[in-house]
Amino acid sequence: MNNVLAIAQKELRSYFVSPIAYAVAAILISVSAAFQWSQLAFGVNQLQANLLGLFGPMQIVLVFLAPAITMRLFAEEQSSGTLELLFTHPVREWEIVIGKYLAALGLFLAIVVLTMWNVVLLFIFGEPDVGPLVTGYIGMIFTGAAFLAVGLMTSTFTRSQIVAWVVAIGILLLMLLLPQIATLAGPPVDVIVRYMGYSEHNTALIRGLLELRDVVYYLSFIALFLFLTERSLETRRWR
Amino acid sequence: MIGEIWETWKSIARPSLLLGVAAILIGFLAGLLFPGLSGYSQPLYIAGLILLGVGLVGSLESIRDLFVAPGARNSGVATLIILVFAGVLIFANALVFRSGLSLDLTANAAFTLSEQSRQIARQLGEPLEVTGFFSDDRAATREIAEALIRRYQAENPGQISYRFYNPSAEPGLVQQLGITQDASMVFQVADRRTTVTDHTEQGYTSGILRALAVEQKQVYFIVGHGEREYNDFRDGGMGNLTNALRNDNYAVSDLNLVTAGEVPANAAAIVIADPQTPFQAQELNALARYFNSGGRALIFYDGRAEVNLKPLLATYGINYSPLIPPAIVVDPQSIGGDGLTPAVQRYPVFNDITRNLQTTFFPRPGVIELPLPRNSFDGLPDTQQPIQPSAELGYPLRASLLAATSENSWLELNPDARPIVRNPTDPAGPFVMAVQMERFVPLGQARDPNEPQSLRMVVFANTDFAINQFVDVFFNKDLAVNSVNWLTGDQQLIAIRPRAPDNRFLFVSQAQVPFVLFSSIVLIPGLVLVAGGVVWYRRR
Numbered sequence: 001m002n003n004v005l006a007i008a009q010k011e012l013r014s015y016f017v018s019p020i021a022y023a024v025a026a027i028l029i030s031v032s033a034a035f036q037w038s039q040l041a042f043g044v045n046q047l048q049a050n051l052l053g054l055f056g057p058m059q060i061v062l063v064f065l066a067p068a069i070t071m072r073l074f075a076e077e078q079s080s081g082t083l084e085l086l087f088t089h090p091v092r093e094w095e096i097v098i099g100k101y102l103a104a105l106g107l108f109l110a111i112v113v114l115t116m117w118n119v120v121l122l123f124i125f126g127e128p129d130v131g132p133l134v135t136g137y138i139g140m141i142f143t144g145a146a147f148l149a150v151g152l153m154t155s156t157f158t159r160s161q162i163v164a165w166v167v168a169i170g171i172l173l174l175m176l177l178l179p180q181i182a183t184l185a186g187p188p189v190d191v192i193v194r195y196m197g198y199s200e201h202n203t204a205l206i207r208g209l210l211e212l213r214d215v216v217y218y219l220s221f222i223a224l225f226l227f228l229t230e231r232s233l234e235t236r237r238w239r
Numbered sequence: 240m241i242g243e244i245w246e247t248w249k250s251i252a253r254p255s256l257l258l259g260v261a262a263i264l265i266g267f268l269a270g271l272l273f274p275g276l277s278g279y280s281q282p283l284y285i286a287g288l289i290l291l292g293v294g295l296v297g298s299l300e301s302i303r304d305l306f307v308a309p310g311a312r313n314s315g316v317a318t319l320i321i322l323v324f325a326g327v328l329i330f331a332n333a334l335v336f337r338s339g340l341s342l343d344l345t346a347n348a349a350f351t352l353s354e355q356s357r358q359i360a361r362q363l364g365e366p367l368e369v370t371g372f373f374s375d376d377r378a379a380t381r382e383i384a385e386a387l388i389r390r391y392q393a394e395n396p397g398q399i400s401y402r403f404y405n406p407s408a409e410p411g412l413v414q415q416l417g418i419t420q421d422a423s424m425v426f427q428v429a430d431r432r433t434t435v436t437d438h439t440e441q442g443y444t445s446g447i448l449r450a451l452a453v454e455q456k457q458v459y460f461i462v463g464h465g466e467r468e469y470n471d472f473r474d475g476g477m478g479n480l481t482n483a484l485r486n487d488n489y490a491v492s493d494l495n496l497v498t499a500g501e502v503p504a505n506a507a508a509i510v511i512a513d514p515q516t517p518f519q520a521q522e523l524n525a526l527a528r529y530f531n532s533g534g535r536a537l538i539f540y541d542g543r544a545e546v547n548l549k550p551l552l553a554t555y556g557i558n559y560s561p562l563i564p565p566a567i568v569v570d571p572q573s574i575g576g577d578g579l580t581p582a583v584q585r586y587p588v589f590n591d592i593t594r595n596l597q598t599t600f601f602p603r604p605g606v607i608e609l610p611l612p613r614n615s616f617d618g619l620p621d622t623q624q625p626i627q628p629s630a631e632l633g634y635p636l637r638a639s640l641l642a643a644t645s646e647n648s649w650l651e652l653n654p655d656a657r658p659i660v661r662n663p664t665d666p667a668g669p670f671v672m673a674v675q676m677e678r679f680v681p682l683g684q685a686r687d688p689n690e691p692q693s694l695r696m697v698v699f700a701n702t703d704f705a706i707n708q709f710v711d712v713f714f715n716k717d718l719a720v721n722s723v724n725w726l727t728g729d730q731q732l733i734a735i736r737p738r739a740p741d742n743r744f745l746f747v748s749q750a751q752v753p754f755v756l757f758s759s760i761v762l763i764p765g766l767v768l769v770a771g772g773v774v775w776y777r778r779r
Contacts, residue, residue, distance in 0.1 A: 022771025026764040033759035040752045049743040117763050121755055126745025131344025170260040170291055177284060183375055183405045203382040208345035213335040220328040227324050
């Protein structure tokens with residue numbers, strides 16, 4: 001556990017001295033707020049007192065931004081040769097994976113906190129229902145955590161950060177289209193394929209319902225891709 | 240030859256992957272930013288998927304190598320490890336797939352089925368098959384529909400099953416089931432089916448009831464005396480109550496006793512809703528005959544308008560305070576703070592109508608007086624005593640007090656006085672605002688199952704609580720509809736009615752818009768960028 005925390009601490013520090021993290025954060029906060037409040041700019045003065053405008057498009061935004069957070073974690077180490085150096089230390093692959101993942105998650109959570117200015121605005125101008133706000137943020141955190149796991153995995157595939165970013169986007173977009181692909185099949189295959197897509201599991205969360213199956217799905221998603229990351233990393237060690 | 244093709248394929252794998260991502264990205268952005276180009280999105284998605292597929296197939300060896308450590312004994316062991324891990328996760332998800340375990344954090348429990356719906360689902364004695372037809376365009380509605388039907392299935396998983404189809408993929412089934420509208424759900428029990436397009440709990444519960452072929456009972460609203468209109472959806476009408484009755488599978492229509500002469504034999508109940516002009520003698524006689532032959536009546540009448548109804552009701556023990564008007568009821572336990580809209584939170588114990596109710600309120604009610612002695616402990620009529628009607632009924636009646644004002648209420652004899660304060664001469668409460676009348680059966684004695692249907696009557700000394708303006712507030716609607724359920728013997732329907740949607744809004748004035756937009760879209764992200772800029776500058 002000490003190794004995990006040490007790696008997480010080191011990576012988190014690296015994030016906060018990297019301009020890219022700030023750029024990603026600024027884009028995410030600005031774009032999400034634009035989705036939420038854009039109607040005001042078109043003369044609409046009465047809005048629904050919720051954050052559906054923020055939570056709804058958030059999955060699409062995170063498809064592109066979450067991999068940007070993780071793309072350097074392993075790709076940069078591979079291109080600079082420090083990954084081999086890391087392997088010489090008495091640290092296991094899963095500790096490296098979890099440590100780096102926690103750092104990415106920490107940055108993401110800091111960005112999520114900054115989006116809560118929108119919550120403050122809701123309470124200034126209305127009386128929102130708190131429940132959907134809570135579950136909406138749970139959904140956003142789960143989505144971000146899941147996408148970070150995918151980005152972490154693709155970061156182990158290549159020395160190029162851009163390639164890692166693009167491949168992660170490709171995987172996430174493919175999964176986004178699973179419900180459409182599901183319609184090509186009949187029951188029960190379509191049910192299974194649709195369940196595998198993450199978009200299916202956010203609808204209830206952004207409306208105030210926390211379902212066990214959604215929680216299990218996201219945790220499974222994260223576990224699977226972290227496991228694949230560890231597997232990928234182990235092959236690197238033994239090459 | 241094949242080897243050359245395969246080598247060529249592998250060489251184009253990475254460009255295909257990149258082009259595939261680019262195509263999907265362009266398709267997405269085109270649809271999002273330029274609605275006129277949204278028609279190109281789907282072809283771009285398809286092209287992107289094909290390119291991704293080409294790239295993935297060409298990268299199969301590389302993908303396999305990523306997960307198979309050279310140090311492993313053999314690739315099969317490594318693959319097995321991955322498959323086992325994935326299998327465990329799949330198993331975990333399969334376990335919870337049909338689970339209805341959830342936490343509803345909405346303020347109005349929007350995702351929690353009402354007790355009514357849960358009872359109906361649990362009591363299903365035959366399998367209910369639900370088939371949904373949703374095109375790709377209605378994917379969001381489909382998700383809402385599936386989430387909702389899962390709630391029902393969780394109550395009775397052995398009897399409720401559901402499937403979804405794309406209507407364009409199943410034209411034969413669409414025709415067989417008579418589907419004419421996208422986003423439709425068919426509820427079928429044995430050979431009885433009904434189609435539902437209202438994807439709310441009210442819509443689905445009503446659909447289940449219709450599929451069960453529960454006999455649709457007829458409720459008549461008496462008309463011809465300036466009553467509140469049952470199909471009027473303005474503030475003063477009763478359209479919302481009518482819709483609630485229809486959701487409980489009642490047929491609702493009007494009845495003019497002058498032209499009809501009698502209450503029809505198929506009447507499960509009649510409703511008299513705030514008459515303003517007098518009843519004719521023949522109408523009163525028709526009502527009396529109906530009541531005396533075991534009729535069922537829901538009466539909204541506060542006693543203020545002189546409509547010849549009081550003498551008829553008095554023969555059944557229902558009298559109205561002669562002090563109103565001009566006196567008004569004042570109750571410190573009121574909605575709105577002016578004391579003129581008494582709120583009720585305590586109800587008779589074990590009463591079918593008020594079971595599970597919480598707050599109801601009655602704007603400017605009248606007062607019902609019963610020919611019963613008052614209890615010494617609460618000042619209300621002693622309902623343990625029977626009422627001997629002077630009507631040709633043939634049996635005594637029992638009164639149950641559905642709603643009463645608080646013990647601190649009074650009748651203000653000088654309603655124009657300001658401020659309104661209680662004077663010693665003002666009669667003290669509590670006062671009865673609603674009463675339920677039925678055949679009197681002594682406590683401990685069972686009802687004779689062979690006795691003919693006896694009179695049931697629910698009288699509210701107030702109409703406003705059930706008009707559109709107020710009926711959907713707190714539990715007013717439940718009180719009114721529960722009354723009809725009790726009158727018609729549909730006790731199984733008496734439960735908390737599904738909540739109306741909790742639509743909350745915020746208002747941002749034009750002067751405040753720049754603050755909202757600037758602070759959220761520019762200021763905070765800008766501060767983050769500035770922090771990043773400082774970091775970058777220092778690193779230089």
